[in-house]
Amino acid sequence: MSTKVAVFRKTRFNAAHRLYNPNWSEGKNNEVFGLCNNPSFHGHNYELIVKVVGKVDAETGYVIDIKLLKEIIQEEIIERFDHKNLNLDTKEFKSLNPTVENIAVVIWNLLRKKLDKKYDLQIKLYETERNFVEYPVLSGSSNAY
Numbered sequence: 683m684s685t686k687v688a689v690f691r692k693t694r695f696n697a698a699h700r701l702y703n704p705n706w707s708e709g710k711n712n713e714v715f716g717l718c719n720n721p722s723f724h725g726h727n728y729e730l731i732v733k734v735v736g737k738v739d740a741e742t743g744y745v746i747d748i749k750l751l752k753e754i755i756q757e758e759i760i761e762r763f764d765h766k767n768l769n770l771d772t773k774e775f776k777s778l779n780p781t782v783e784n785i786a787v788v789i790w791n792l793l794r795k796k797l798d799k800k801y802d803l804q805i806k807l808y809e810t811e812r813n814f815v816e817y818p819v820l821s822g823s824s825n826a827y
Contacts, residue, residue: 689745691732693755695764698725699780702769723767726809728785730759732793735802746801758792782809786817 700723701715711719718724732755736745766772768780774788786807794803808814 685738686735687738687745688733688735689748689751691734691748691751691755692729693732693752693760694727694729695760696725696727697763697766697768698723699768699775700724701779701781703779723769728763729808729814730755730789731806731808733804733806734797735804736800746797754793754796758796759789762792782807782813782815783817786815790817 699718700720701718702711703714706714732751734746734751738745762774763772763785768775768785775784778784778788786805789807790803790805793805797803802820804816804818804820806814806816
């Protein structure tokens, strides 16, 4: 079968962060990032949706073994970021502002390294119920919600 199918895996992780640019004054950081610039940090219950697109394997009927995808997400994302202070506890955000946009790109890069190149990969990361990002934005796709 040469049909492409999208497989999704949803998970959650909790993390704290502070949005802050060390090259700016406190005033400018407060102006741009507001409450998200709290020096004591603040947290989110992130929801991550991982989308893997590929051809259905004729022998297994799978695009990807969902157990394998679950393990990759667990090892690369959950163990790395869950219940962590992203600014202080992770190497990825030592010098990268942990905005939801940057977190999404980092997650995508971590997963991309572990998945076979035959798969298309896209993630959606919810910081709140109303605020979320999608990466990468696929050309020609309808992203209407």
